[in-house]
Amino acid sequence: MSLRLGERTFGTLSLIWPPVFHELSESEEAYLRETAERLSVRLGRLADNGVSMTPPRFPLVMSGQSEAVAEDGRLSPREEQRSLSHGSASFVFHLRMLGMALMGATRTRDAAALTIERLINGFQAQAVAISLTEADRLHVVAASGCPKEYLKSLNGMHIGKNSPETEAIVQRRVVFEPQEEALPRGDGQTADSRDELTWVVIPLIAGDHALGSCSIGFTPERGLIAAEETPLSSLSTLLGETLERTQLYDAQYALSQKLQQALLPRMLPQLAGVLTTSRYEPPAGGIELGGDWYDLISLPDGGVAAVIGDVQGHNIAAAVAMGQLRSAVHGYALEGHDPSTVLYRTNRLLIDLDTELFATCACVWLDPATGTAQVVSAGHPRPLMCSVRGACETAVADIGVPLGVEDNPSYQASVHTLDPGTLLVLYTDGLSGRQGELAQETVEAALAGSGVELEVLGDRLMESGAGQAPRADDAALMLLRYEGPSRQVNESVRRLHVHRHDLQGVRRARRLLNECLETWHLESLTDSAEVVTSEVVTNALVHADSDLDVCLRRYPGRLRVEVRDSDTHPAMLVDLGADKDKAEGGRGLLIVSALASSWGNSPSGRGKTVWFEIQAMDP
Structure with missing residues (x-):
């Protein structure tokens, strides 16, 4: 009413x-x-x-018999007690609201967060811990109000150990722990210590098995109400079936992510005369495979080819076609063909594959020695070209038909001469949205906010392309900055490849660094640069378990070092507390942060790039 x-x-x-x-x-x-x-x-x-x-976000649910509500809208102490006595109505209401909220949850972490939020604010629980079984052990997926000691003991607990959680799972029944029998679970940080709680542990039931437990700590009054096993059985089934569904979704999502990453380049080559970075993001929250791809190819004649494309569809067929097209473009380019011929042959291949799919693709063939760039498009948004001053314009190029549409299409290359410092922006429509082409104003604004740092620019463009709503399509981005004729910049760029099991890799990186600093007359940076380079290379060899590309670049007044590997996990700073002062590990990036003028890490191909810069001191 x-x-x-x-x-x-x-x-x-x-x-x-x-x-x-x-x-x-x-x-x-x-x-x-x-x-x-x-x-x-x-x-x-x-x-x-x-x-x-x-x-309020979570309403107060009380018995309809109550009349004594104060003028300020609060319950009197008597009515507060009466509302507790009618907790079943409150329980049913919040259980229904939780069920409605969980209908839209697709990820385990989201479902667990919604559950804890409702239990704390709606069910008036004081502490919650949700754990799922992995093989024969428990794994905590979310918790609130519980001490670290309890969570540490629960996480990894063997299913055969005697505990309320394992008892609830094995016997598939609600376990009620009165206050006087409860194990210490509260945080003990308030006057009424949460150690003095009544605990209810419910199994998470899905079908004929239990996949985990949910431990809920109540005040003694609320605990008596929660001890009614019938409504808790409803909560047990609701959470169990929801989390089983989200676990399946999580597994499918992880599989699609691994497949998608396997089809992208492991790492982009680092070439003299060009500075590059790339980004890829799958559709937000989905398990569909994307068809976007990119590649950077070192050509036989010393040039470089930047390629970006998008296959129609979001399924396994599109992902397979994407991998085939990327391999075809790469192979044709290494044979020495010009970009128009490469797209023509790739189109023939896609038609012969008889996939009934089409794809768009844009190519840039760049000669670093002269700054000459050939731009060709097969139905794909044309690259943006940005000057050193930050002004951007769309590259002049004919847009041919997409790949896989016509038997004998014609792809015409337009020729541009790039000035040193020119930036090329290649992207897919997942970044630009429905408008098809990325707005020049968007790139100019991102350039103004990121300066000369290409990695920061890549992050800003991906953020601006996402907008306010979750990204519905996958998105790929490649940035390429032409630094000048390669015969000039070759003297300011040195590279080193380190194999994953090369025990002398760190020593070789330091030796190359010292040689470069002496040649470049930057000996004043030796101490700091040697320490930071050693830490970054060591960190990559230890944690990435992949080959490394180390690149040293000299710029006026500064040194830049880039280390690329094929591990997708970003390098993270570790917060070392006082109790870990004597720890041997975890200090590498703290040292990098302290000694480098700036540093960062970002996705690059299937892996990442960890980079740092050190400014030369004024004489």
């Missing part, structure tokens, strides 16, 4: 009869209308006195 007073509407009056629907009589309807009118008057009085009418 609507709660209205004059022209003001405050909300509605809703009633719940657990467990079955109750059909109202005429007298009951009349009573409810009178009650709604009286309630509207009282709400109007509260509003006139300055009480906010904004509803």
Whole structure:
């Protein structure tokens, strides 16, 4: 029923009869209308006195028998106790709301977060820990209000160990722990220590098995209400079936991510005369495979080819076709063909594969020795070209038909001469959205905010392309900055390849660094640069378990070092507390952060790039 007073509407009056629907009589309807009118008057009085009418996120659910509500909208102590005695109605209401919220959850972490939020704010729980079984052990997926010691003991607990959680899982029943028998689980940081709680441990039931447990700590009064096993059985089934569904989704999502990453380049080559970075993001929250790809190819004649494309569809067929097209473009380019011929032959291949799919693709063939760039497009958005001053324009190029559409298409290359410092932006429509082409103003704004740092620019463009809503399509981005004729910049760029099991790799990197610093007259940077380079290379060899590409670049007044590997996990700073002062590991990036003028790490191909710069001191 609507709660209205004059022209003001405050909300509605809703009633719940657990467990079955109750059909109202005429007298009951009349009573409810009178009650709604009286309630509207009282709400109007509260509003006139300055009480906010904004509803809470989690409403207070109480017995319909209560009448003693104070003028400030709070329950009297007597009615507070009475509301506890009618906790079953509150439980049913919040259980229903939790069920509605979990219907839209697709990831385990999201479902667990929604559950804990409702248990704490709706069910008035004091502490919650949700754990799932992995093989024969428990794994904590989310918790709130529990001490580290308890979570540490619960995480990794063998299913055969005697505990309330394992008992609930093995016997598939609710385990009730009265206050006097409960194990220490509270944080003990308040006057009424949460160690003094009544605990209820429910199994997470899905079908004929239990996949985990949910431990809930209540005050003794609320615990007595929660001990009613019938409504808790409903919660047990709701959480169990939801988390089983989200676990399956998580597994499918992880599999699709691994397949997608396997089809992208392991790492982009680092070449003299060009500075590059790349980004890829799958559709937000989905398990569909994307068809976007990119590649950077070192050509036989000393040039470099930047390629980006998008295969129609978001399924396994599109992902397989994407891998085939990327391999075809790469192979044709290494044979020495020009970009128009490469796209023509790739189109023939896609038609012969008989996939009934089409794809778009844009290519840039760049000669670093002269700055000459050939741009060709097969139905793909044209690259943006940005000057050193930050002004951007769309490259002039004919847009041919997409690959896989016509038997004998014609792809015409347009030729541009790039000035040193020119930036090329290649992207897919997942970044630009429905407008097809990325707005020049968007790139110019990102350039103004990121300066000369290409990695920061890549992050800003991906963020701006995401907008306010979750990304519905996958998106790929490649940035290429032409630094000048390779015969000039070759003297300022040195590279080193380190094999994953090369025990002398760090020593060789230091030796190359010292040689470069002496040649470049940057000996003043030796101490700091040697320490930081050693830490970054060592960190990559230890944690990435992949080959490394180390690149040293000299710029006016600064040194830049880039280390690329094929591990997708970003390098992270470790917070070492006082109790870990003597730890041997975890300090590498802290040293990098302290000694480098700037540093960062970002995705690059299937792996990442960890980079740092050190400014030369003024003489």
